[in-house]
Amino acid sequence: xARLKTIQWxxxxxxxxxxxxxxxxxAYKDIRTSEEMYEAIKSLRVxxxxxxxxxxxxGLYLGIRTVPNTASAAIFETELRRQADYLVSxxxxxxxxxxxxxxMVRLAESANDAGTGExxxxxxxxxxxxxxxxxxxxxxxGEFGFELVKDCKAVxxxxxAGGLATTEYGTALAPVYVAHEKGTVIHxxxxxxxxxxxxxxxxxxELMAAGIPVTLICDNMAATVMARGxxxxxxxxADRIASNGDTAxxxxxxxxxxxxxxxxIPFYVLAPSSTFDLSLANGRSIPIEERPAREIICGFGxxxxxxxxxxxxxxxxxxxxxxxTAIVTEAGVLRPPYSETIAKALG
Ligand code: MRU
Numbered sequence: 392x393a394r395l396k397t398i399q400w401x402x403x404x405x406x407x408x409x410x411x412x413x414x415x416x417x418a419y420k421d422i423r424t425s426e427e428m429y430e431a432i433k434s435l436r437v438x439x440x441x442x443x444x445x446x447x448x449x450g451l452y453l454g455i456r457t458v459p460n461t462a463s464a465a466i467f468e469t470e471l472r473r474q475a476d477y478l479v480s481x482x483x484x485x486x487x488x489x490x491x492x493x494x495m496v497r498l499a500e501s502a503n504d505a506g507t508g509e510x511x512x513x514x515x516x517x518x519x520x521x522x523x524x525x526x527x528x529x530x531x532x533g534e535f536g537f538e539l540v541k542d543c544k545a546v547x548x549x550x551x552a553g554g555l556a557t558t559e560y561g562t563a564l565a566p567v568y569v570a571h572e573k574g575t576v577i578h579x580x581x582x583x584x585x586x587x588x589x590x591x592x593x594x595x596x597e598l599m600a601a602g603i604p605v606t607l608i609c610d611n612m613a614a615t616v617m618a619r620g621x622x623x624x625x626x627x628x629a630d631r632i633a634s635n636g637d638t639a640x641x642x643x644x645x646x647x648x649x650x651x652x653x654x655x656i657p658f659y660v661l662a663p664s665s666t667f668d669l670s671l672a673n674g675r676s677i678p679i680e681e682r683p684a685r686e687i688i689c690g691f692g693x694x695x696x697x698x699x700x701x702x703x704x705x706x707x708x709x710x711x712x713x714x715x716t717a718i719v720t721e722a723g724v725l726r727p728p729y730s731e732t733i734a735k736a737l738g
Pocket of ligand 1: 435438556557561628
């Protein structure tokens, strides 16, 4: 099955699917500078935790490629760190972003004997490696996740944790894609995901493009779908998972997890190891991005509330670990007690 290429390195630039235009238009945008990458991440042209990690890695290369090859190691390092801090500041919640950027910085700093030109090439190769690893991790998540959902007729998902949120396959949707490849049909109920409608605009778009049955629902319909027995499991991605399993994901995920618990439906989180933040004991210290009021008052150019109404617009929430049935990573399926199983698998 031909998949959409969320990010590619081509023609000496990073080419991304501009997700702000979906589903109206499937258009690509060539990113040639770190400023353009910062803007693309901040405005959600490229979005989803693993995808913004990969994007930031390419962004860092784009930021330092203009440093002359004749520049000293000290000058290169100063610019590398400046660009790294700048890119990391684009979005605060998904840990994949600082994870990828720090990995790039560490690599450059460890290449003591390399000249500036050589370090630049090493960094481009590392960004490509991060992208390739993401593809492999998502595929493995799909295989492990398939074992959990293979008997499900339908699953519910929130936001977009599909191929367009990663290099390929996605995380939450990876088992659905793997099932499709094996000839097993799993129907997906997609929450529309207010306010930016990633479920409506992106999840339903990519599943339809792949020929997978999808039904779109408004966020406030999830309880009804569960009460009527229309879904057998919930699958969601993650932006940051603390060492006790508390999971930050798109705003509304916590509510879906509570609903799943109330209806006795398994709630699965699927994420690569790059989404874990083992420096955090629990989810209380996960930084939660707050986005502009206009996304709620005037989403997609239509005024839906008085222009000056006070607004609270957190982009993510934290699902406490007791609500999570299992966490699927490329290392396998982790079950409670998460403090132990996470440390054992990834520590
Ligand atoms: O604001 P977004 O669209 O970047 O939020 C994305 C999500 O919350 C995803 O569920 C999460 O990043 C996991 S993507 C595999």
